[in-house]
Amino acid sequence: MYQKALLVLFISFVSFFYMFAKSSLAEPLSRTAPLTKKEFEQLQSDIRQAYARAPHTALKQVEGILEKVALEPKHYIAFLNYKAWFQLDTNQLSEAMRTLVLYKSKADSPEFPGLMYGYYNISGGIYIQLNLHQQALESLLAALEQAKILNKSLINQTLNNIGNVYLALNRLDEAEKVFTDYSEYAVSVNQPLSEVIAKRNLAETLFLKHEHQKAEQLLIELITLQKEHNFNRYLAKSYLLLGQVKQVKKAYALAINYYGQSLELLTKLNIPDEIIEVYFNLAKNYADMGDDEQAQLYIDKVAAQINSDTNLVFVSEFYQFKSTYLEAKGHYKKAINAYKKHNDAQAQLIKRQGDVNLAKAIAEIDLKVKEAEIAVLTREAQLKEAKAKAFQNLSLAIATSLLVFLLGGYFAIVSIHKKNKRLADALSKLEKTQKHLIEAEKVASLTVLVSGMAHQLNTPIGTIVTANSILEDNLQSVSQQFSDKKLSAASFSQFIESSHSANQLISSNTQRLDKMVNEFKALNVSIEADKPLSELSLQTFLTERMTIVQGYLAKKVSFQIQGDEATIVTAPTILGDVIKTLVINAYEHGFKDVEQAAIAIDIKRDLNTVTIAFQDNGSGIDNAILKDIFVPFYSTNIGGNHLGLGLNVVFNAVKYNLFGDIFAEPCQHGARFIITLPIDASSAAQQHRVETI
Numbered sequence: 001m002y003q004k005a006l007l008v009l010f011i012s013f014v015s016f017f018y019m020f021a022k023s024s025l026a027e028p029l030s031r032t033a034p035l036t037k038k039e040f041e042q043l044q045s046d047i048r049q050a051y052a053r054a055p056h057t058a059l060k061q062v063e064g065i066l067e068k069v070a071l072e073p074k075h076y077i078a079f080l081n082y083k084a085w086f087q088l089d090t091n092q093l094s095e096a097m098r099t100l101v102l103y104k105s106k107a108d109s110p111e112f113p114g115l116m117y118g119y120y121n122i123s124g125g126i127y128i129q130l131n132l133h134q135q136a137l138e139s140l141l142a143a144l145e146q147a148k149i150l151n152k153s154l155i156n157q158t159l160n161n162i163g164n165v166y167l168a169l170n171r172l173d174e175a176e177k178v179f180t181d182y183s184e185y186a187v188s189v190n191q192p193l194s195e196v197i198a199k200r201n202l203a204e205t206l207f208l209k210h211e212h213q214k215a216e217q218l219l220i221e222l223i224t225l226q227k228e229h230n231f232n233r234y235l236a237k238s239y240l241l242l243g244q245v246k247q248v249k250k251a252y253a254l255a256i257n258y259y260g261q262s263l264e265l266l267t268k269l270n271i272p273d274e275i276i277e278v279y280f281n282l283a284k285n286y287a288d289m290g291d292d293e294q295a296q297l298y299i300d301k302v303a304a305q306i307n308s309d310t311n312l313v314f315v316s317e318f319y320q321f322k323s324t325y326l327e328a329k330g331h332y333k334k335a336i337n338a339y340k341k342h343n344d345a346q347a348q349l350i351k352r353q354g355d356v357n358l359a360k361a362i363a364e365i366d367l368k369v370k371e372a373e374i375a376v377l378t379r380e381a382q383l384k385e386a387k388a389k390a391f392q393n394l395s396l397a398i399a400t401s402l403l404v405f406l407l408g409g410y411f412a413i414v415s416i417h418k419k420n421k422r423l424a425d426a427l428s429k430l431e432k433t434q435k436h437l438i439e440a441e442k443v444a445s446l447t448v449l450v451s452g453m454a455h456q457l458n459t460p461i462g463t464i465v466t467a468n469s470i471l472e473d474n475l476q477s478v479s480q481q482f483s484d485k486k487l488s489a490a491s492f493s494q495f496i497e498s499s500h501s502a503n504q505l506i507s508s509n510t511q512r513l514d515k516m517v518n519e520f521k522a523l524n525v526s527i528e529a530d531k532p533l534s535e536l537s538l539q540t541f542l543t544e545r546m547t548i549v550q551g552y553l554a555k556k557v558s559f560q561i562q563g564d565e566a567t568i569v570t571a572p573t574i575l576g577d578v579i580k581t582l583v584i585n586a587y588e589h590g591f592k593d594v595e596q597a598a599i600a601i602d603i604k605r606d607l608n609t610v611t612i613a614f615q616d617n618g619s620g621i622d623n624a625i626l627k628d629i630f631v632p633f634y635s636t637n638i639g640g641n642h643l644g645l646g647l648n649v650v651f652n653a654v655k656y657n658l659f660g661d662i663f664a665e666p667c668q669h670g671a672r673f674i675i676t677l678p679i680d681a682s683s684a685a686q687q688h689r690v691e692t693i
Contacts, residue, residue: 062086084099103118299322320342549584568677
């Protein structure tokens with residue numbers, strides 16, 4: 001009986017082992033065969049045709065291919081590129097950035113040289129849409145390096161894109177050189193379309209450099225070339241720019257004629273985004289002419305066509321113009337409403353910038369988590385395969401060691417299960433923690449920023465609205481008295497006095513709003529990079545600058561400048577503004593409770609650099625926030641009169657205009673800033689251009 005029971009147990013185990021081993025080693029489900037070269041090329045052709053008809057349709061088609069069709073790695077990367085590009089073209093910027101993160105994880109491999117071009121090129125396009133031109137320039141310069149691996153035509157196209165960013169950053173000399181080189185290349189290889197694009201951009205550069213005669217002459221030549229090749233869309237762009245040139249020259253009738261020709265072409269081509277731009281230029285032209293009826297007509301046309309897909313930079317610029325125009329005409333309430341829409345567009349743009357950067361960060365984290373999950377599953381599969389092979393080998397000795405083997409296998413399976421469960425639980429907790437941290441940080445930072453800005457803007461706007469209401473009430477009262485023939489001299493005098501007070505309130509608070517908006521713009525407006533450089537004695541310059549700054553201060557502040565004698569080549573205006581901002585920052589934040597305020601500056605010269613140590617004896621800066629003080633909108637008093645932009649502007653000026661570095665050191669007494677500058681800023685600037693190009 002014992003032997004029979006043992007035989008039954010042995011047969012049951014062998015059957016179980018066989019089925020387990022078979023299931024463990026079974027081949028995965030077969031997948032659809034990869035596309036042939038011909039099939040892949042046909043799919044590409046279909047997608048391009050769909051894109052020409054409707055980008056949204058093409059995007060859905062690409063998403064279906066990525067989801068359902070088996071693709072080789074290189075083909076998969078190509079369709080990811082299409083997906084990201086179509087998402088950018090349909091204004092789905094956060095989705096495009098998430099797609100690019102996945103694209104980068106696949107394309108960043110020695111196996112696919114040059115394919116990272118798509119990542120950097122599309123990233124540049126996203127940042128341009130978000131008005132983040134410095135980040136766009138960095139991405140396009142990286143794309144240029146990838147283009148060198150691919151072909152010369154792509155290099156020149158990328159340089160043209162870089163030139164457009166230079167235009168946005170007001171680096172006009174660099175933009176002119178890029179477009180001139182691209183134009184010469186297009187002519188040499190007989191590419192009329194590329195020649196048209198390059199020369200149109202060159203004409204815009206000359207216009208921005210106030211070389212209006214050159215711009216006009218180039219545009220007239222360009223229009224002939226565009227008509228010859230039926231490049232009607234670019235012909236419309238040239239007419240638009242030529243109209244702007246004529247408007248600047250105050251040849252308003254000619255400007256209207258060219259705007260009309262541009263509008264006629266764009267209407268036939270049905271390009272709403274460019275039609276609305278022509279309307280905007282017509283509105284400004286009629287405003288300059290003093291034709292208020294026509295100006296208002298085109299202002300209304302622009303406002304009617306603005307929608308959720310309209311570029312936010314254009315929306316902001318339009319409502320700012322509308323507000324200024326209405327204010328000049330005395331329509332203050334309408335002007336305030338337009339200004340609110342301008343601020344709303346700015347806020348939406350800032351929010352969209354944050355959303356896209358957050359989408360990128362979350363996508364990168366998700367990718368890391370998925371990679372970790374794949375690694376865990378791979379290890380589990382390897383463990384199962386090894387266990388199955390061990391079972392097969394041990395089956396030869398199963399008759400003599402059945403009981404021991406069963407017990408060992410049981411405990412091994414239980415142990416593996418427990419480990420897998422602990423690993424899965426830990427991974428789940430990590431994902432939840434990451435999500436909570438990201439959401440908490442996002443909500444906290446946006447809450448502080450939005451509440452501070454809202455508080456700053458609400459007070460002057462509320463005052464303006466109240467004062468305006470008082471004006472309206474007074475005017476209505478005086479009008480009624482006048483109609484009833486009861487208006488006395490005393491009442492009229494009281495009306496004038498009250499109206500004057502209200503007008504002063506409106507004026508002062510409007511100026512306050514303008515100052516705030518200019519400070520907000522400091523986040524996106526690049527400090528001019530072409531400030532004149534000159535040689536100066538640093539000690540003498542700082543002594544003179546401190547003497548001038550001291551005259552601005554209501555409280556006596558003593559200055560001490562010591563250290564090495566150093567003569568440097570730099571931008572005096574920018575360096576002076578940096579020192580002035582640091583002094584005012586110390587005066588406003590550090591010297592409130594200090595009777596004998598003092599600032600010490602120590603200069604140390606090295607071979608190629610000079611170090612300026614700026615030290616005050618004020619209340620100091622908490623070491624815990626030193627890493628945050630240069631971040632835009634960071635302030636310990638964001639609800640007060642400080643917007644938290646001063647030190648951010650100082651950081652950008654030192655970093656990108658003086659080609660140096662600045663940081664805040666922990667200090668026991670007061671605040672201490674260390675500024676490092678090159679001895680020769682012109683050499684540093686040249687080196688910077690070489691490195692970026």
